[in-house]
Amino acid sequence: AAGVIQSPRHLIKEKRETATLKCYPIPRHDTVYWYQQGPGQDPQFLISFYEKMQSDKGSIPDRFSAQQFSDYHSELNMSSLELGDSALYFCASNLGTGGEKQYFGPGTRLTVT
């Protein structure tokens, strides 16, 4: 069965640079969630989209923005990167609203130097 696809899997950026992370949800899933997980931490919810509209917002810095496109894939744009942004970024998808049974991608490991 198709899973959530994230690209790139690894990304190294320097401080103050910009990064774009991509997420391709499971086919027919219309909701996408973004999470940030620091070392030894639990996943922290950043933002979610349902049917291409932002549905909920968590602890996403103002330097970050995201959107969901007509084909339901989503992109997380991160600007003015800081050392503290180094983390695993997960995308998850499911069908409909409510947050139930989210299917997570393999993650993008972002390292800011």
Added chain:
Amino acid sequence: SQKIEQNSEALNIQEGKTATLTCNYTNYSPAYLQWYRQDPGRGPVFLLLIRENEKEKRKERLKVTFDTTLKQSLFHITASQPADSATYLCALNRDDKIIFGKGTRLHILP
């Protein structure tokens, strides 16, 4: 604000025994509660969901209970195996997002 506490950071269980993990929450009772498994460097994997009107849910060797009076969920793995070693995350819903606990690292000792 809603807080989630998982009983311990790490838990060592002998192979073949039952592992029991605890998730406690404060404030309001969520409509449902979920358990995920996470292996190092990988995304969480959904295991079980239990709704507020359900007392217990089972899936193969896994069992989850939900006590809204105690504001607690218990997650059991029976006949534990070394392959069950992982971090287990409890998650509560709030609107469209879920809030994760910090997880319990479970080690099944052969």
